[in-house]
Amino acid sequence: MTDGITIGQAAAFAGITVKTIRVYHRNGLVEEPRRDSSGYRRYGTAELLRLVQVRILAGAGVPLAGIGPILDAEGEDFTTALDQVEDDLTRRIEELTARRDTLRRLATGDRVLLPDRACAILDRMPGLGFSTEDMAIAREGLILVRALVPEGFDDYLAQIEHGLDDPRHVALIKLTWSAGNWAADDPRIEELAEEMAQHFLADPSLLPTLTGLQDKDDATTRHDLLTHHGEDTRPGWSRLTELIQQKLHTTGAELP
CATH class of the missing domain: 1.10.1660.10 (Multidrug-efflux Transporter Regulator; Chain: A; Domain 2)
Structure with missing residues (x-):
C-alpha cells in the first residue's frame, strides 16, 4: 500500500x-x-x-x-x-x-471524620437514652472540637467518657439537651441552670474543658463557635449556657 x-x-x-x-x-x-x-x-x-x-x-x-x-x-x-x-x-x-x-x-455517616475513640462514645449514646437528634448534635460537636482544638481533643474525649460513667451526669445532660427545645424565657431553664451549676461545683471534673484553647490568639472566637453550635435549632441552649456560666462565676469557680 x-x-x-x-x-x-x-x-x-x-x-x-x-x-x-x-x-x-x-x-x-x-x-x-x-x-x-x-x-x-x-x-x-x-x-x-x-x-x-x-x-x-x-x-x-x-x-x-x-x-x-x-x-x-x-x-x-x-x-x-x-x-x-x-x-x-x-x-x-x-x-x-x-x-x-x-x-x-x-456512606455510614460522619464516622470517617472522627477517630475510633470518638465513634465508640457515639455508639454508647443510644444505650444511655440519647435520641437520634442528640447523637447528630454530639457528632457535629465532636467534629468541630477536633477541628478547632485538635491538641485538646483526647483530653476532651476522656472527660466525656468520665461523664458517661456517671448516671446522674448522664441524666442531667439529657435534660440539658432537651432544654434546648424550650423557649428562652421558660422558667424551667433557671431551675436547670442552678442544678447544673451545683452539679459542676460538686464535681469540677465533669465540667467540660478544652486543653490548649486558652493559648490560642483567637481563643474567644473558637470558644464561641463551639459554645453556640446548635443554638439555631435549640433556642433554650443559649439562655441556659449563659445562666450556668453566671452562676459559676458568682461562686468564684474558674471556668474553662
Missing part, C-alpha cells in the same frame, strides 16, 4: 478517534505524515504502529507527557521506564483505593 490510509482509517484501525490522533500530533507523540497530491495526509504502517503503541500506553494510565520518552527509550532504559510507570500506577491505585474506602466509610 504505497499511498497509505486516511486519518479516519488510521483511527479505526488503531481503535481511537480522529480527535485523539490530532491530540497525539499536538503532543509530539506521533509525527504527522506528509500530504499526498490531493492534500490529504496518508498514514503508513510506521505511523499506524506508533498510534497503537501510544494508545496502549495511554490506556494503561501513562500520562501523555511520559509516553514519548518510553517509546524512544531502548534496551535497559525502556525496561527502567516501564518499571517507573508501574510504580507510579501502583501509587495511584493505592490512592484511589484509599479514596474509595473513604467514600464507603462516609
Whole structure:
C-alpha cells in the first residue's frame, strides 16, 4: 500500500478517534505524515504502529507527557521506564483505593471524620437514652472540637467518657439537651441552670474543658463557635449556657 490510509482509517484501525490522533500530533507523540497530491495526509504502517503503541500506553494510565520518552527509550532504559510507570500506577491505585474506602466509610455517616475513640462514645449514646437528634448534635460537636482544638481533643474525649460513667451526669445532660427545645424565657431553664451549676461545683471534673484553647490568639472566637453550635435549632441552649456560666462565676469557680 504505497499511498497509505486516511486519518479516519488510521483511527479505526488503531481503535481511537480522529480527535485523539490530532491530540497525539499536538503532543509530539506521533509525527504527522506528509500530504499526498490531493492534500490529504496518508498514514503508513510506521505511523499506524506508533498510534497503537501510544494508545496502549495511554490506556494503561501513562500520562501523555511520559509516553514519548518510553517509546524512544531502548534496551535497559525502556525496561527502567516501564518499571517507573508501574510504580507510579501502583501509587495511584493505592490512592484511589484509599479514596474509595473513604467514600464507603462516609456512606455510614460522619464516622470517617472522627477517630475510633470518638465513634465508640457515639455508639454508647443510644444505650444511655440519647435520641437520634442528640447523637447528630454530639457528632457535629465532636467534629468541630477536633477541628478547632485538635491538641485538646483526647483530653476532651476522656472527660466525656468520665461523664458517661456517671448516671446522674448522664441524666442531667439529657435534660440539658432537651432544654434546648424550650423557649428562652421558660422558667424551667433557671431551675436547670442552678442544678447544673451545683452539679459542676460538686464535681469540677465533669465540667467540660478544652486543653490548649486558652493559648490560642483567637481563643474567644473558637470558644464561641463551639459554645453556640446548635443554638439555631435549640433556642433554650443559649439562655441556659449563659445562666450556668453566671452562676459559676458568682461562686468564684474558674471556668474553662
